[in-house]
Structure formats: C-alpha cells, structure tokens
Amino acid sequence: MEKKISTVIRAGACTLLAALTPGIVVAQDALDSGDTAWMLTATALVLFMTVPGLSLFYAGMVRAKNALSVMMQCFAICCTMTIIWVLYGYSLAFGDDVGGVVGGLGKAFMAGVTVDALSGTIPESVFAMFQLTFAIITPALIVGAFAERMKFSALLWFMVIWVSVVYAPIAHWVWGGGWLGELGVLDFAGGTVVHINAGIAGLVAALVMGKRRGFPQSPMKPSNVVLTMVGAAMLWVGWFGFNAGSQLAADGTAGMAMAVTQIAAAAAALTWMFAEWLGHGKPSALGLVSGAVAGLVAITPASGYVGPMGALAIGAASGYGCYLAVVKVKYRLGYDDSLDVFGVHGVGGIIGALLTGVFVHAGLGGVGLGEGMTIASQVGKQVVGIGATIIYCGVMSFIILKVIDAVIGLRVSDEEEQEGLDLVLHDEQGYNLSGT
Amino acid sequence: MKLITTIIKPFKLEDVRQALAESGVQGMTVTEVKGFGRQKGHTELYRGAEYSVDFVPKTKIEAAVADELVDAVVEAIVGAAATGSIGDGKVFVSDLQQAIRIRTGETGDQAL
DSSP states (O other), X not given: OHHHHHHHHHHHHHHHHHHHOTTOOOOOOOOOHHHHHHHHHHHHHHHHIIIIIIHHHHHHHSOGGGHHHHHHHHHHHHHHHHHHIIIIIHHHHHXXXXXXXXXXXXXXXXXXXOSSOEETTEEHHHHHHHHHHHHHHHHHHHGGGGTTTBOHHHHHHHHHHHIIIIIHHHHHHHHSSOHHHHHTOOOSSOIIIIIIHHHHHHHHHHHHHOOOTTTTTSOOOOSOHHHHHHHHHHHHHHHHHHHHGGGSSSSHHHHHHHHHHHHHHXXXXXXXXXXXXXXXXXXXXXXXXXXHHHHHHHXXXXXXXXXXXXXXXXXXXXXXXXXXXXIIIHHHHTOOOTXXXXXXXXXXXXXXXXXXXXXXXXXXXXXXXXTTOOHHHHHHHHHHHHHHHHHHHHHHHHHHHHHXXXXXXXXXXXXXXXXXXXXXXXXXXXXXXXXX | OEEEEEEEOGGGHHHHHHHHHHTTOOOOEEEEEEEXXXXXXXEEEETTEEEEEOOEEXXXXXXXXXXXXXXXXXXXXXXXXXXXXXXXXXXXXXXXXXXXXXXXXXXXXXXX
C-alpha cells in the first residue's frame, strides 16, 4: 500500500512537472513490474545454476568418495557468500565509487536497501540479490580446480577472502562504476568478472596445490556422468537468467540475450562433439555438455551486444578452443585443473571477451560499436579488461592461497586423499546404495 | 557334496538360473564380480583422460550340489551359458566339506 502511494505521488509529481515545463524531459526511475517480475525470476534461475546445477555437474565428475565434498563446498559457498555480501560485499562492489577501484562502505549492512529503494526500474533488493547470485557462482566455479584434495576449512577461508578482495573489486571495475566500465570494456554478464576470474583463480589454485595423488596415471573416472548431464542442463537453462537477466529489464535486449545464449550453447556443444568424433573416433556425452558450457561461457560477455550469427561464431570458436585446451593442452602442460575450470571458464571467457569486440559491430549483426570505435580499438579495450582481470586475480589468488597454506594448510594428507573427502572431512558417505 | 562356482557373462544369468532349476538345484548365491581370462577389456575416455579397463564385469554363481547331480548340473550350466565367443566364463567344481541349514540345523545332503 505504502509503495503504491509513493509511486503514485512520484508519478503525479512528474506529470505535473512535465506539464508545467513542456520542454524538459524528466527522466524518472519508476518501478516497472514487468522488469521486476523478470528479475525476480532471473535471480532464482542464477541461484539454480549453482545449487543444484553446478553442484551436480561437478559431483558427477569426481570419484564417488568425493561426491559429497564438492556439493558441500558449493552449498556452503552459497551460504557464506550471502552473509559476506549483505555485510559488506554488495557495498564494495556497487557502493559509491572510490577512485574507480572499489565501492565504498556506504551500503554496508545493506544500508539504504529498503522495501521501496529502487535500482533503475527494479527494487534494489532484487538487484542486490541478483548480483549476489553472481558472487556465489563465481567462487563455486573455482571449486572444480582443486576438487578431491582441498581442506574444507581452507576452502571457506579462501572463499571469504577471495570474494572480498578479488571478486567485489573486479565486479566494481566492470559493473559498479569502476575504471574498466568507464574505459568502455564490454562485458554484459560477466565474461571477465565471473569466468576469467574463476578460471584464473582455479588455475593458480591447481598450480599452488599441486596434482591429485596419482594424476594422471591412475584412473579417476567420473562416478556419475548421468548427474553431470543433469547438472549441465540446469546450467544451460539457468544461464538464461544469467545473461538475459543482466539487462536488468524485460525488453528487447534481454530477449536477444536469451536467443544468443541458446545459439552459442548449441553451436559450441556440436563443435566439441564433432571435434571429439573426428579426433578420437567417438562423440561423448561429457564432451557434448562440456562444449555447451564452453559456449555459454563465451557468450556471457557478448550476450547484450551481439546478434544470432555472431553467437554462432562465438559458440563454435569457444567449443573448439576449449576442447583443445581441455583435451590436449592441459595434458601436454601437465597440470591438474581437475574439473577444467581454466580450460572451460578461463579459456572460454577469454575467447568470448575478445570476440565481443568483434561481433558487436553492426555489420556483423551486433548492436554497433561505440562512437568513434573500430573493431580493433574495441578489441584493444577488451584486452585491457582481460589483462587486468588476469593479473589482479592471478596475483591476489596466489597470495591468498599461500597465506592460508602457511597458516592452516590447503591440502588434506595423502592418506586422507586416498580415503576420500566425504568420509575424512565430513564423516559421511554420499552413496550408500547397498541398501543396508 | 560339491560346491559349483560358475563365472558367466552377466546377461546369461537368467538362462543359467533356469537351467539350474531344471536340473534340480533349489538354491544359489549370485555375486557381481569382475575379471578376465582371454577376453580383452575396453578403453574409456573422459575429456582427454583415457583409461584402459582390463577387468570385465561378470556374474558369479555358487551352488552347493549333491554328488549325484554334479555332472548333470555342470552340463546344464555350460549349455545355458555358452555363446561361442571369448569370455563365456568357467565352471569350477570343488569338494564341499559340510553344509548346514541354519533354521533347522540339518546337515549334509539334507541341508542342500
């Protein structure tokens, strides 16, 4: 009732003002229920991507004795990041800009985020929660890199510090009024903020923590590829909220974002599938869905800027690029990025961020380059965004990991790793299928 | 008494169970096992990680049989389990020292 009255008063005042000053256009933020309804839905969709989507995707890919541990990590990250976000994370990312580098603490404890507060045409509460779901899935993605060997306590410490010191500032740089956004870097839904960020942190973690015992000679077969397929499908569907929701409105841009998301996912999935069919002799289910995720990752930064044909190209490029990174390069270089966080999210994010600069061109079906920009100059800006993310995230992640390692240790012992994290860290078995 | 242990291809279980019933065997124990003789395993590929799997899934059937029935039972098993291709399995016959029915305490052939 209160909200309706204040909206009516605001609308009435605007109408009066517009009538009295016909030459002046009053730009006014009024709550749009269509936008709000969509953003409430998008928020739910993106959370759905983490729990259950990513949890299942990852759980199926690890050995049975560790299935619970990855799900536990994802779920715990969801809960922990929520607390951090409402205490100060939201403020650091989206508070009033301080030097182009970080938001201030003006919105700490969700100050000012009342029932009536608006962010554009939607309630600020919805905006804050929507952004929270991104702050949840980004750290959750990193879990895949060090799966099957990290201590749960070390994980919690790492995630709390990482989100505060790496995620929130980078989100500010791109979306919160910080220097990358001001520079003109195009990142619609988080190619840099989410995917390159998680990919680099994952790579650094995999290198710092070292390989799993027995990698790569010992068999470490995925325990439940069926679960992985289910999780991948949930990621795909949820990604409509991730990309189309990043428009923060229910309009044509959101519609096109959804369309290009679908197109890129399909193109990338088929590209990976055919690459594997040709390269290995048979297409695999895991390859097909990995390709889909690679396409979804790559279209993320581009989703508000490119058209359907651009999406086809971006999907195909990412499907093939990530296939090479995961299936060939990783083994050639010999590092154990267990669930291919860098191979899919890092590499896919970089491919997508670069190609955003290309396919934004109106002649290639995009919304058009900015005033005075060329493809070359836009790609140049994309490179700055990518580079800044890689350097800052890489260095900070390294420092955080090293500090935690020195204080409490990052890895479980060899015997514990052998036994399995579910039992050793959580006193549980994920699967008790014998029936007794 | 003899203990007849049979390793067969898993999809043959129903055929062998029927053949055993027809030759007078009232009960058996079935376990899922893996192994190999001359049958080659297979390879699996998960995102570039290739694993060669030497062990092949098989089904093991154990049945305690009275001496008089052994030959007929073995013939029935072999007839039902054979496909002609490598990996059909094996039958082992070993001496069984004693058998007891837990519920009633019967021993020997009475327990079978």
